[in-house]
Amino acid sequence: MKIGILGLGLIGGSLGLDLRSHGHYVLGVSRRESTCTKAIALGSVDEASVDTNLLVTAEVVFICTPIGLIIPTVEQLIAYLPSNVIITDVGSVKTPIVQAISSLWDNFVGGHPMAGTAESGIEAAQRHLFVDRPYVLTPTAVTPKTAVNVVAEIVRQLRATIYHCAPEDHDKAVSWISHLPVMVSASLIAACMSETDSKVLQLAQKLASSGFRDTSRVGGGNPELGVMMAQYNRQELLKSLQKYRHNLDELISLIEQENWKVLEEKLQLTQQARTAFVDD
Amino acid sequence: MKIGILGLGLIGGSLGLDLRSHGHYVLGVSRRESTCTKAIALGSVDEASVDTNLLVTAEVVFICTPIGLIIPTVEQLIAYLPSNVIITDVGSVKTPIVQAISSLWDNFVGGHPMAGTAESGIEAAQRHLFVDRPYVLTPTAVTPKTAVNVVAEIVRQLRATIYHCAPEDHDKAVSWISHLPVMVSASLIAACMSETDSKVLQLAQKLASSGFRDTSRVGGGNPELGVMMAQYNRQELLKSLQKYRHNLDELISLIEQENWKVLEEKLQLTQQARTAFVDD
Numbered sequence: 180m181k182i183g184i185l186g187l188g189l190i191g192g193s194l195g196l197d198l199r200s201h202g203h204y205v206l207g208v209s210r211r212e213s214t215c216t217k218a219i220a221l222g223s224v225d226e227a228s229v230d231t232n233l234l235v236t237a238e239v240v241f242i243c244t245p246i247g248l249i250i251p252t253v254e255q256l257i258a259y260l261p262s263n264v265i266i267t268d269v270g271s272v273k274t275p276i277v278q279a280i281s282s283l284w285d286n287f288v289g290g291h292p293m294a295g296t297a298e299s300g301i302e303a304a305q306r307h308l309f310v311d312r313p314y315v316l317t318p319t320a321v322t323p324k325t326a327v328n329v330v331a332e333i334v335r336q337l338r339a340t341i342y343h344c345a346p347e348d349h350d351k352a353v354s355w356i357s358h359l360p361v362m363v364s365a366s367l368i369a370a371c372m373s374e375t376d377s378k379v380l381q382l383a384q385k386l387a388s389s390g391f392r393d394t395s396r397v398g399g400g401n402p403e404l405g406v407m408m409a410q411y412n413r414q415e416l417l418k419s420l421q422k423y424r425h426n427l428d429e430l431i432s433l434i435e436q437e438n439w440k441v442l443e444e445k446l447q448l449t450q451q452a453r454t455a456f457v458d459d
Numbered sequence: 460m461k462i463g464i465l466g467l468g469l470i471g472g473s474l475g476l477d478l479r480s481h482g483h484y485v486l487g488v489s490r491r492e493s494t495c496t497k498a499i500a501l502g503s504v505d506e507a508s509v510d511t512n513l514l515v516t517a518e519v520v521f522i523c524t525p526i527g528l529i530i531p532t533v534e535q536l537i538a539y540l541p542s543n544v545i546i547t548d549v550g551s552v553k554t555p556i557v558q559a560i561s562s563l564w565d566n567f568v569g570g571h572p573m574a575g576t577a578e579s580g581i582e583a584a585q586r587h588l589f590v591d592r593p594y595v596l597t598p599t600a601v602t603p604k605t606a607v608n609v610v611a612e613i614v615r616q617l618r619a620t621i622y623h624c625a626p627e628d629h630d631k632a633v634s635w636i637s638h639l640p641v642m643v644s645a646s647l648i649a650a651c652m653s654e655t656d657s658k659v660l661q662l663a664q665k666l667a668s669s670g671f672r673d674t675s676r677v678g679g680g681n682p683e684l685g686v687m688m689a690q691y692n693r694q695e696l697l698k699s700l701q702k703y704r705h706n707l708d709e710l711i712s713l714i715e716q717e718n719w720k721v722l723e724e725k726l727q728l729t730q731q732a733r734t735a736f737v738d739d
Contacts, residue, residue, distance in 0.1 A: 280605050315663065355663045357666075360674035362710050363647050366706045367639065368733050370639065371636065371639075376631070378624075379635075381629050382624055382628055383631075385593065386593050386636055390676075391737060392736075392739070394676070398726075402730055409722060410508055413717070421711075422650045423646060430649075431697070434689045434697055442685070443686045446682035448649070449645045451649070452649075453675050453678070457668075
């Protein structure tokens with residue numbers, strides 16, 4: 180199959196490596212000439228260009244730009260493309276993207292491969308990035324079944340674990356397990372920074388170990404990504420934050436009331452509940 | 460040196476292994492006969508007994524019981540001990556313990572080895588548990604210098620990193636980096652559990668990965684330990700929780716106002732600040 184990839188960063192570059200190894204012919208487009216050259220040298224694409232016209236012969240196009248560029252990129256791209264071309268994206272929030280693009284292009288299937296690393300850029304591209312990682316597809320009631328099947332078949336070749344759901348359900352789920360943790364964790368660091376006694380702050384910095392490391396990790400991550408999550412998934416994130424705040428207030432009031440029995444019951448419930456989300 | 464250990468669990472048992480390897484003669488006391496037998500078999504102690512009278516010939520006694528038993532144990536123990544015996548403890552909160560015991564025993568030095576593992580009990584005892592881990596000593600203005608020096612010398616033999624500070628500063632620091640993270644993290648799990656749409660909850664459970672795993676880890680830990688922290692370090696934890704809540708509210712209101720510029724600045728500050736606490 181002839182597959183286009185628009186945006187040759189970590190995700191687009193890694194996708195190209197795997198698709199080529201399955202015999203697909205990969206056309207890559209990047210805004211920068213130097214990225215095109217690297218993508219060819221690394222084996223991520225068969226051909227590359229800064230000109231989106233390159234994608235006119237593709238059967239499927241993956242939009243792998245940063246989330247803020249997905250909609251404008253598609254708006255520009257569809258001027259060239261035959262209407263039977265299937266477009267899919269890899270954005271980490273789905274409702275606004277699916278809503279905007281579905282009204283412009285029938286053969287669009289929203290997607291979200293959950294396979295980031297701390298690295299970014301074409302240099303970070305790697306084979307098998309998607310193996311055993313979730314890859315969510317978010318077709319709507321009007322998405323053509325054939326388009327969904329074609330994208331799903333490609334995703335299966337990546338050996339990712341496919342989930343199908345409504346864009347709104349995707350955004351609610353990632354708000355809980357991905358976007359809320361960033362804000363919870365960033366607030367922890369911000370609270371610690373607020374310590375005004377410098378000898379206590381320095382002692383805290385020296386004594387911090389695995390508990391603080393783990394709880395603060397995503398709050399100390401890429402600030403642009405954090406803002407992007409809040410911006411694109413604002414409503415769901417705000418709902419999650421309000422629920423979180425309510426649960427936090429409950430714990431605070433149990434501690435204020437010295438209600439150790441109910442606090443222990445709550446902590447038993449969270450200990451138990453966590454096992455349904457992660458293994459260790 | 461003849462050293463007593465009262466409480467033969469992970470910490471007491473591990474302490475005994477290291478102290479014996481440095482040529483000390485170790486006397487161990489446990490409430491259970493079977494633990495005494497195991498401690499001798501594992502090489503944690505030279506002699507063991509369920510009778511605290513065994514410790515009467517010790518020069519230094521480490522109290523390694525659960526935190527709630529430290530004060531009553533010392534109250535009982537000092538009826539037997541010559542007044543020159545140095546007592547130290549390993550409790551994870553210091554102010555209430557140091558206050559209570561200092562008024563009963565002059566030669567008392569509060570201590571906190573920060574070297575837990577997920578395991579507990581004498582079976583989990585291991586050599587070198589304290590190597591390169593923080594070991595906080597919390598002498599007060601009236602603690603005899605010789606007592607502090609004797610305990611510090613023993614801690615140095617464990618190759619732990621020693622910090623000296625006031626009990627109150629210790630409790631403030633661990634509230635930030637150890638006790639607050641537990642409540643922050645438990646509230647995250649509790650909030651996720653509150654999702655009423657079962658298909659969204661199930662999707663969240665399937666999509667949860669490293670970000671959720673890390674942020675929720677300490678909130679999914681031992682409920683008794685969480686309650687113990689809240690109970691013994693209640694005032695400092697409540698202060699930390701109030702500061703945390705204030706910082707959380709700031710983030711929520713930035714997202715409500717769509718103030719992406721200031722949100723990004725905040726996240727840049729937390730990204731930067733975290734590096735002063737942990738390496739990765």
